[in-house]
Amino acid sequence: MTEYTVRDAFYDYCRRVGMTTIFGNPGSTELKMFTDWPDDFEYVLALQETVAVAAAAGHALGTGRAGLASLHSAGGVGHSLGAVFNAYRDRVPVVIIAGQQGRAMLPYRPFLGADEPAEFPRPYVKSSLQPARAEDVPVALAEAHRIAMTHPRGPVFLSIPEDDWDKPAEPVEVREVRGDFSASPEALAELAEALNTARNPVLVVGSGVDDEQAMPQVVELAERTRSHVWISPLSGRSGFDETHELFRGFLPPVREHIVGRLAEHDLIVVLGAQVFAYHVHGEGPFVPEGARLFHLDCDPKQVAWSPTGTSLLTTIKPAVTSLLGLIDDGAADRLGRTAPEPRGLPATPAATEPMDVGLVLDGIRAALPEGTVIVEEVPSYRDAFHARIPINQSGGFLTTGSGALGWGLPLAVGRALEAAQAGTGERIALVIGDGSMMYSVQALWTAAQHDVPLTILILNNSGYGAVKALGRRLGMQNPPGSDIPELDFATVAAGLGVPGRRIGSPDELDKALAESLAHSGPYLLDITVASDNSPMYQPWAQ
Numbered sequence: 001m002t003e004y005t006v007r008d009a010f011y012d013y014c015r016r017v018g019m020t021t022i023f024g025n026p027g028s029t030e031l032k033m034f035t036d037w038p039d040d041f042e043y044v045l046a047l048q049e050t051v052a053v054a055a056a057a058g059h060a061l062g063t064g065r066a067g068l069a070s071l072h073s074a075g076g077v078g079h080s081l082g083a084v085f086n087a088y089r090d091r092v093p094v095v096i097i098a099g100q101q102g103r104a105m106l107p108y109r110p111f112l113g114a115d116e117p118a119e120f121p122r123p124y125v126k127s128s129l130q131p132a133r134a135e136d137v138p139v140a141l142a143e144a145h146r147i148a149m150t151h152p153r154g155p156v157f158l159s160i161p162e163d164d165w166d167k168p169a170e171p172v173e174v175r176e177v178r179g180d181f182s183a184s185p186e187a188l189a190e191l192a193e194a195l196n197t198a199r200n201p202v203l204v205v206g207s208g209v210d211d212e213q214a215m216p217q218v219v220e221l222a223e224r225t226r227s228h229v230w231i232s233p234l235s236g237r238s239g240f241d242e243t244h245e246l247f248r249g250f251l252p253p254v255r256e257h258i259v260g261r262l263a264e265h266d267l268i269v270v271l272g273a274q275v276f277a278y279h280v281h282g283e284g285p286f287v288p289e290g291a292r293l294f295h296l297d298c299d300p301k302q303v304a305w306s307p308t309g310t311s312l313l314t315t316i317k318p319a320v321t322s323l324l325g326l327i328d329d330g331a332a333d334r335l336g337r338t339a340p341e342p343r344g345l346p347a348t349p350a351a352t353e354p355m356d357v358g359l360v361l362d363g364i365r366a367a368l369p370e371g372t373v374i375v376e377e378v379p380s381y382r383d384a385f386h387a388r389i390p391i392n393q394s395g396g397f398l399t400t401g402s403g404a405l406g407w408g409l410p411l412a413v414g415r416a417l418e419a420a421q422a423g424t425g426e427r428i429a430l431v432i433g434d435g436s437m438m439y440s441v442q443a444l445w446t447a448a449q450h451d452v453p454l455t456i457l458i459l460n461n462s463g464y465g466a467v468k469a470l471g472r473r474l475g476m477q478n479p480p481g482s483d484i485p486e487l488d489f490a491t492v493a494a495g496l497g498v499p500g501r502r503i504g505s506p507d508e509l510d511k512a513l514a515e516s517l518a519h520s521g522p523y524l525l526d527i528t529v530a531s532d533n534s535p536m537y538q539p540w541a542q
Contacts, residue, residue: 009138009169011038016174017145019068019095021421023056023414025049027072029099029112032165044417044450047442049076051410053083053155055446057092058375058414061398062422066093066148067414073099074114077121077157082404082439087155088124089402090236091211091299093148094155095141096121100130102163117159130159134167142172151179151298151315153211180212182319183296183312191269191294191312192326195225198267198292199335204251206232207401208272208297209239214317215394218271221320222246226332228340230261232273236401239272242390245339250386255282268293268309272316275306277401280473346387351506354530357381357459359506361388364431364457367513373415373426375399377408378433380465380532385431406439408432409456413443416452416522427453427517434460434487434526441492444522448497451521456500457513458489458526465532472535489526500524 014020015038023044024030037043046052049071056067071077077098087094100106101113114120118128127147131140137160144156182188195201209218219241222229229246231239233253240247251258258276262268268291270276275286275295286308287293293309295302296319303311312319331337349356361381365388368374376385376399391397398415400407412430419426437458447454464482471479493500500523503512509527516525 024070049080054410055414058411062418134164183314206273210237226337253279375412504528
């Protein structure tokens with residue numbers, strides 16, 4: 001009888017929890033893992049480790065299960081850390097395994113060995129471990145998976161010496177961990193009373209709402225309390241119907257500007273976001289004078305360091321569901337609460353060459369089929385994107401909530417691969433900047449190899465527009481190193497197996513967008529746009 005090994009236990013456990021797609025870039029210390037590769041697993045080769053982790057994250061966001069990424073020792077883990085950081089900040093469950101030299105070699109600092117593997121990815125993983133014994137690997141895998149999938153979800157790390165795979169082991173039980181939990185009835189009753197008596201309440205919605213698919217409950221809460229709704233600064237997802245009459249927009253990551261936008265409200269309820277994410281330093285209070293703040297989030301760390309307000313440690317969906325049973329439906333009329341003026345869409349700019357980015361974004365909005373999932377990594381034009389392309393479906397918008405570039409393209413590839421595997425007919429659209437594109441351009445090859453349903457729309461302004469905008473805020477007109485001219489993305493894409501073209505004229509836009517979205521596999525459109533010469537985060541004005 002063949003001996004049951006660590007390898008057998010590993011694949012059996014992954015199979016039972018639905019982690020049968022492995023994203024990786026192999027090295028010598030991973031080869032023994034691949035012995036007798038199981039037919040029901042798919043290995044998705046990434047040409048760089050950032051791509052592997054981000055694509056696993058995109059796949060996880062599509063399936064609702066943990067993604068699985070395989071990396072190489074210390075160097076490969078080092079390459080991936082920008083994506084690990086994003087997965088941690090954006091609460092995406094990814095089980096990351098890394099090869100390690102054999103245990104007998106470790107005392108001698110071997111070539112390609114990791115000296116302190118469990119320390120390397122910290123603090124941006126929920127757990128990190130190299131098991132003490134080979135037979136402990138399956139148990140450690142099961143624990144890591146449970147930690148990844150427990151709120152707040154996030155990446156976990158496991159270093160596995162290469163000679164562990166052939167050692168004897170025991171099967172590991174798949175246990176259920178129910179991760180939803182709610183604040184105490186007394187705390188929710190206090191919040192409900194505040195919502196029932198406030199003059200003008202406002203909800204600030206974060207990624208946690210979308211993560212728990214709680215948008216319907218939050219929309220109902222907003223409607224029944226007639227609360228205005230903002231999305232939290234630099235949110236990695238949407239979480240509210242942006243076409244709804246109660247939706248006000250996106251809070252900027254500047255303290256004074258947030259206070260200005262919330263000045264009319266006496267009650268602020270933050271759902272599934274931190275209080276608040278800032279990008280530049282500001283002064284003064286965190287909330288308007290006299291306003292009361294409640295903060296609902298499932299992360300003990302977030303609720304511990306929040307600078308103001310009353311925090312309720314809770315997952316969002318059960319808490320909001322409970323709140324709905326405590327809301328006084330007559331309070332909104334009795335207190336004279338009113339809906340805001342409709343936001344509307346900005347006017348479409350005139351056709352020019354190079355094209356105004358607003359014209360291009362309006363063209364994208366008109367061309368996108370209903371239900372398209374949009375991934376965004378265009379920091380130069382994120383405000384314009386949000387103003388012109390409203391999201392109205394749960395899971396319909398993905399970006400980085402942490403700011404580490406190189407996430408968008410492989411995230412979109414992984415999400416598109418999941419759509420292809422599931423046969424949903426979804427097409428993923430990536431709106432990305434030329435600077436962002438170059439951080440993980442290798443992901444185009446993976447997209448081509450798997451023929452994923454992905455349209456890549458590059459807003460090409462020949463530079464790091466966000467860096468220039470922040471420079472102008474500081475009085476610098478053109479910071480050094482912020483120009484990146486003469487990048488030919490259509491040629492690069494063709495070399496990696498993805499068809500595409502470059503356009504610069506308004507006359508070409510509509511037809512090119514239609515062709516890119518109708519293509520069955522990946523397609524890239526490199527769109528020349530004019531630079532925006534305004535500073536980032538301009539002072540707020542009504």
